[in-house]
Amino acid sequence: MRRGRTAAAALAGALLAAAAFPAAAAAAPGPITYTTTVNGDPADVYAPAPGDIKADLPVALLLQGANVDKSAYAAYARAVAGYGFTVVVPNHHRVVFGQPGLFAEEAQATWTVAWARGEDGRSGSPLEGKIDTGSLVLLGHSFGGAAGLTLTTGACVPPFCGTPAGKPAELKGAAFFGTNNTPPGGSGNPPVANTVPVALVQGTADGVAPPAAAQGTYGALQSPPKMLVSVTGANHYGITGTQNPAGALPDPSPQTVSQETSVKASARWSAMFLRTVLGDAWSGVWLWNVGDSVDDAVTVQYVR
Template sequence: MAILKALSLASTSAVLIIGGIGKIAKAEISNPAPLFKYVDTYSTKISANNDIADIYFPKSLGNKIGKRSFPIALLLQGANVDKSNYSNFARIVASYGFVVVVPNHQVNRPKVGTGLFADTSQIEAVLAQMKLENKNPNSPVTNIINTEKLGLLGHSLGGAVGLSAIANLCLPFLCQGSFSRPRELLAGAFFGANLRNQTTQKFIPINNSNIKVALLQGTIDSIALPFRAQATYEQIQDPPKTLINILGANHYGITNTNNPTGAKADKNVPILDQNTSIETIGRWSGLFLRATILNDKFALNYIYSTGDSLDTNVTVTNQTKKYTKEFSPANNCSPLFR
């Protein structure tokens, strides 16, 4: 098998890359295990828009969580990808200590008709619903949700919606009416996503106001092309920011099966085993949210330091600080970066 990690390292433009060489393989045991072995699920209706959503949440043995509370992670779906296709991924993220909400947002859009299309209105709708769920004594997640902390997850179109929300933008097709970024929004991790003007194809600056962002990208994605993830990464204004390339994954490395029914097909056959791909994307997404929302030191170390060398299925680009350009007193033509 080709040494994809070595090739990716050779071709990646990076601010900081830490890593080694390895073949595509299943995640090694040196990668961190989830915090919670058991994850439960139920479905509910989002009152504000009537979306049906699946909720995934950590469950301790004997159903006793104690005094723990878990941030919300809203997963914004890809175009015409049913919520059921994300169940394996959602369970993995939940196992790292999150209440993961996966709605089906069916709407009618001009020129394209009715379909499953994420948009920014879901963010406030889900926040409001989870506050209700947290107070409802009959809800499976009563009193275990930290409703003051929200992370976004997204796939394809849903990732573009999440990026636009973090940039506090209301863009055509991604936003209906108006949008204001909620204070609870702290981070986002998006797979197979980029943000660009659909008319000019120019990439849109993402003024993320210190909201942390990770882009996860399959290296053989024929729908959301890898160079677009790199270009979007460069448009994220405030670090820390992360670009995680999943070696041998295509556009549907996050879904239970490749090319789910109803969605646009990726012509490239994935090289990376589907279950390994889901586990890899879920683990990096969950740990990224732990690092950035909960300031988990172990997760921070994994995302920004050790994870690339431990996981043979990824290459990672990180920028943790802003670069400021100054001029040396001795030679005002020599830029210094720090």
């Protein structure tokens, strides 16, 4: 899908991004950040500065990687929020295969929909009257991405379905980093009967969730639009604040780009994909026609 990087294309991309997304193109002071609880789980919330909120904000639930604390996603969540989202990042503790820890699960989507309705109507909330309570999208990392990927099919599959809960009607799309459905120790990818559009964002240097596994999962996604964004030089922790966050399984494969580069590229493509599936026309023009021509940080495959 790589297109020629002409000066005209580069200029068009820059102008389009700046015109459509002033909050993301230029640093805006005072973004909203605060703590809350979602079904009893402590959670961090990120949103644009009040002056940059032009319409009700869809909610993006970030499902954490196994034993990756919510604080590790601060820069990534803040970057996605800058494109016009309320990003919610919970710490969800439960026991999986006898091991207690931070493990995302499918039911968090339903819980987040309920939180959004309450928060939008809560007097004194920084986001009172500013949340699009009818639109939920998913972000996810590793184990959390796998939980989200399963949820897009509407199936309840252990260990990602600890508390049985259906797929909420508000769910409109998903973008997952370092995520695949390749069976442990196996090969081949079972079909993914996704009912919403899915983007897979994958580091080319990932030593925990290999690029080949993401490629297989991309092929297994049954319903377009779908996208595979390969972030050059990023490893499994390309969206966290630091490499190999405390408590998480380390990636033996070193990252060869800066953390800032991988975080921003991953956030940019995740946000633009999700804005597109939510119906934003400007985002769609950039996503399908411009982005891959002007962004040296990634290569892209897609089916519309």
